[in-house]
Amino acid sequence: MGKFITIGERIHCISPVIRAAMDARDPAPILKRAKEQLDAGAVYLDVNIGPAEKTGEELMKWAVKLLQENFDNVPLCLDTANKKAIEAGISVYNRAKGKPIVNSADAGDRLSNIDLAAANDAICIALCAKQGIPADNDERMAYCQEMLEHGMNLGMEAEDLWFDPLFLVIKGMQDKQLEVLGFIRQLSDMGFNSTGGLSNVSNMMPKHIRPIMDSVMIAMAIHCGLTSAIVNPCDLRLMETVKSADIILGKNLYADSYLEI
Numbered sequence: 155m156g157k158f159i160t161i162g163e164r165i166h167c168i169s170p171v172i173r174a175a176m177d178a179r180d181p182a183p184i185l186k187r188a189k190e191q192l193d194a195g196a197v198y199l200d201v202n203i204g205p206a207e208k209t210g211e212e213l214m215k216w217a218v219k220l221l222q223e224n225f226d227n228v229p230l231c232l233d234t235a236n237k238k239a240i241e242a243g244i245s246v247y248n249r250a251k252g253k254p255i256v257n258s259a260d261a262g263d264r265l266s267n268i269d270l271a272a273a274n275d276a277i278c279i280a281l282c283a284k285q286g287i288p289a290d291n292d293e294r295m296a297y298c299q300e301m302l303e304h305g306m307n308l309g310m311e312a313e314d315l316w317f318d319p320l321f322l323v324i325k326g327m328q329d330k331q332l333e334v335l336g337f338i339r340q341l342s343d344m345g346f347n348s349t350g351g352l353s354n355v356s357n358m359m360p361k362h363i364r365p366i367m368d369s370v371m372i373a374m375a376i377h378c379g380l381t382s383a384i385v386n387p388c389d390l391r392l393m394e395t396v397k398s399a400d401i402i403l404g405k406n407l408y409a410d411s412y413l414e415i
Contacts, residue, residue: 210239342379
């Protein structure tokens with residue numbers, strides 16, 4: 155894989171502003187968040203509509219069309235527990251800038267999201283867990299292999315499964331961090347793509363510490379072979395770290411203006 159792929163996390167129904175905009179089908183707040191993230195360097199945008207049991211299909215179609223029509227077919231990560239809503243979103247999705255991402259499958263109740271991705275030629279984030287947090291990396295790898303086999307039996311390419319090591323909150327699970335980084339290294343050594351919700355690591359930390367911790371963690375994870383992450387692209391320190399890592403790893407050509415490119 156080439157340059158590191160950032161997935162912008164800020165179009166999320168947990169935000170009161172975004173939830174209200176989705177409920178009212180008000181484009182302005184969603185377009186504002188999208189523009190901020192893309193201007194900051196996000197590659198994909200995550201569109202999280204929540205469970206959306208009643209209106210999910212229509213809402214996801216609306217959101218996909220809104221974002222792609224306004225931002226030159228920006229590639230999107232479709233995030234909801236409502237499978238029909240994901241299928242509806244894919245049905246109106248333009249692939250010119252990249253395949254849609256299904257967020258997400260796991261080795262348990264959500265295994266069938268791999269079937270959904272396979273049937274629709276989509277990428278699938280595959281969380282290396284079944285129920286709760288895996289005990290160790292052997293368990294993570296067993297789930298990874300299970301999901302890989304499942305996807306390949308359905309005709310998927312291995313590169314379209316982006317394995318999520320499950321980033322863990324440092325406050326309370328400090329002793330597990332090297333294990334997560336070790337698993338990212340294992341995935342990389344096997345040639346697999348990887349991604350995950352980076353901001354989990356700094357959850358519950360003071361606001362001024364979170365960007366520092368997230369930036370250091372992403373640098374260490376990229377060094378171990380992480381190929382993507384779900385992040386807040388409006389965190390300038392984090393994005394400067396990602397762009398600098400691409401330079402050091404030779405994935406982007408150095409120019410004094412590389413942070414602006």
